[in-house]
Amino acid sequence: MSTNIFLCSYSYHTQRFHSQHKSGFPGYLFRLQTEGVCEVVVKGRKMELEKGNLLLIQPGDHYELLVRENQKSGDYYLGCEGDWIDEWWSRSAKPAVSRIDLDEKLLALWRHIIIEKRRPSSKENTELTDYLLRSLCLSLERAVNETTFSFSHPYAVTRMMRYIEEHATKVFKIEEVALHAGLSISRASHLFKKSVGKTMMEYAQQIRLSVAIERMNYTTMTLEHIAETCGFGTYSYFHKVFKKKYGVAPGAYRRLHIE
Known part of the structure; x- marks a missing residue:
């Protein structure tokens, strides 16, 4: 089962910024707010994202991002697709927005993927990137479950x-x-x-x-x-x-x- 990462990076905005996908986002999008605030519109619903908010979007979802004047916003983001991602997404509920801990191990995993994707295509270890992505998905799923669906223990x-x-x-x-x-x-x-x-x-x-x-x-x-x-x-x-x-x-x- 294959995976493909078509964008992955960290962004920091200090000026007004607007991005939109009216016809639907082309793949899955993971976006973790690490600093400041921003506004997003997902499937017609407007939400403000703060530090610790994780946004999860599936292919075809209407998506807009807005950073207003005098706002600062920092986030890790990753766009991906593939058979394994489809299977992973379908096996449990994925809330559009949830709050998770900014765990350093999770962020380090995200940074590792960013570094791998910056390598020339001839130097990229696609098998390593694939497993890093799977690890990130499972780590995000655990973080969401522990904050949103934690019935066995209080958070x-x-x-x-x-x-x-x-x-x-x-x-x-x-x-x-x-x-x-x-x-x-x-x-x-x-x-x-x-x-x-x-x-x-x-x-x-x-x-x-x-x-x-x-x-x-x-x-x-x-x-x-x-x-x-x-x-x-x-x-x-x-x-x-x-x-x-x-x-x-x-x-x-x-x-x-x-x-």
């Missing part, structure tokens, strides 16, 4: 879970997690425990233990090094947490599974 809890998952193998504070979700420490702690059934640190320990077991099984790292790099700090604390969870010391577990 603030989802944000806290993602923060903990990213930082679990390092030392972090509850205050940092709460700040990431825009909540007070007490509110964040209560909401997380109520929704997830674990405290933030219990959730982090679950991730740390999972990473530690993976490293015990598939690397030659010492147990002391594993304890340090998985966020436990000291081996003695790692030993205590591991034995309480699995009923056996880390060394005994490793010997059992190596043999």
